[in-house]
Amino acid sequence: MNAHPKSFLAALVGLAFVGIVGSASAQDKAVMAKGQKVYNEYCKTCHQANGQGLGAVYPPLAKSDYLMNTKKEQIIKEIIKGKSGKIKVNGKEYNGVMAALPAKYTAEETAAVITYVYNSWGNKGPVVTAAEVKKADPKRK
Numbered sequence: 666m667n668a669h670p671k672s673f674l675a676a677l678v679g680l681a682f683v684g685i686v687g688s689a690s691a692q693d694k695a696v697m698a699k700g701q702k703v704y705n706e707y708c709k710t711c712h713q714a715n716g717q718g719l720g721a722v723y724p725p726l727a728k729s730d731y732l733m734n735t736k737k738e739q740i741i742k743e744i745i746k747g748k749s750g751k752i753k754v755n756g757k758e759y760n761g762v763m764a765a766l767p768a769k770y771t772a773e774e775t776a777a778v779i780t781y782v783y784n785s786w787g788n789k790g791p792v793v794t795a796a797e798v799k800k801a802d803p804k805r806k
């Protein structure tokens with residue numbers, strides 16, 4: 666039995682698709698691993714390992730409606746420059762202080778950690794690039 670040309674074409678399209686998806690996820694994995702490293706080293710102290718936050722002071726990042734509903738540009742800025750004052754996250758009010766992100770974290774590491782919180786613990790969010798971090802904070806290496 667000869668393979669029908671149409672099924673050959675379908676197989677080819679399928680292979681190309683697997684190729685594209687495969688390479689994108691390998692790159693994503695590297696970014697997520699880098700982001701997790703920064704998260705565990707720095708953010709985890711306050712926001713906890715699973716992004717669930719802590720008590721009345723540290724708001725959750727996991728399934729945070731604030732994270733999901735605030736513009737990406739603002740989230741990037743707040744994580745880099747720090748944030749204080751009243752905010753509501755998942756129906757609970759917080760009024761704490763998050764210090765600015767230490768300068769030792771590069772634009773690439775910063776982009777990776779923000780991508781990591783946007784896409785962990787059930788969150789589904791965008792990818793953040795080093796260029797977007799640089800736009801918010803031109804002095805960051």
Ligand code: HEC
Pocket residue numbers: 704707708709710711712722723724725726729731732740744748749750751752754759760761762763764766778779782
């Ligand atoms: C020293 C403690 C501390 C560290 C470290 C810290 N944060 Fe925060 N973060 C806070 C506090 C406190 C707030 C709430 C600020 C307010 O009340 O206005 C906050 C708020 C946030 C918010 C917005 C609110 C929400 O829950 O969605 C995001 C997003 C966030 N932090 C991400 C990060 C990321 C990413 C890192 C690591 C790069 C980090 N934070 C490191 C204490 C911290």
